[in-house]
């Protein structure tokens with residue numbers, strides 16, 4: 001089969017279009033014919049550049065969120081059938097420990113991130129445990145399923161960690177981005193008032209079109225002042241800050257209401273920021289990592305809501321998989337409005 005293989009870390013040119021052996025599914029595994037996989041700035045670009053501190057072993061095939069059609073099944077596969085349209089949920093268990101064999105793969109101590117610690121979806125085919133497969137509703141496009149699987153369960157997870165309740169004020173940074181655009185919609189669906197913040201007027205407008213109640217351009221406006229004005233001087237109960245840009249962080253942090261929660265799962269803006277500790281304890285604020293358990297039922301619910309037109313998915317464009325290097329360059333420019341998807345079937 002064809003795959004995009006990394007044999008050394010570096011710029012987009014290290015993504016090489018190669019012939020590799022087609023994997024064959026073992027017990028409990030299926031072979032997935034990949035139809036879509038997304039290019040993620042925080043994950044794919046970082047891992048390609050320097051491994052991203054994830055314990056990567058080369059050579060590696062990237063691709064954390066492939067969706068496609070089950071092409072073959074190994075022994076002991078029951079629920080998943082050849083021809084099923086599926087997306088992938090969760091890390092890949094070892095398949096051998098008592099948790100994996102007992103159906104509690106999430107507790108497996110040697111669980112791997114797909115496309116990071118084991119070969120992922122930048123390939124025509126992928127071998128994956130059947131328990132990781134989540135069926136797609138009829139009519140949901142692979143590209144959309146891939147984006148939903150990548151971001152919506154995480155967006156729900158961040159909202160749970162922020163303890164977001166009906167009537168709360170939520171500020172979403174990077175609100176037109178992959179995760180941000182999902183956070184706007186999930187926060188709204190949970191009954192929060194939503195302020196969408198982004199770095200260009202066009203991106204603010206896009207986030208507003210997803211249902212945000214207010215928009216702020218944090219490159220042009222004073223974010224803290226705008227949030228205080230919008231919330232009647234109260235501030236945001238929850239701030240979703242997945243950028244960690246030292247220039248943007250203070251505005252986001254200072255927008256928190258007393259007792260507010262700032263949740264983060266991203267650092268593509270640099271990662272090193274100044275924390276105003278006095279304000280942190282005096283206002284009883286919390287800074288929380290959003291990484292952690294995501295729920296499969298949130299993914300299934302998101303598929304249904306997207307199918308029903310209630311969740312919108314932003315796809316900038318779909319490129320052939322062999323153009324992975326160009327796709328990485330494009331995502332690196334920060335210009336795409338929506339996700340860039342790779343398709344190995346074209």
Ligand SMILES: [Zn+2]
Pocket residue numbers: 093094095096097098099100108109110111
């Ligand atoms: Zn295991």
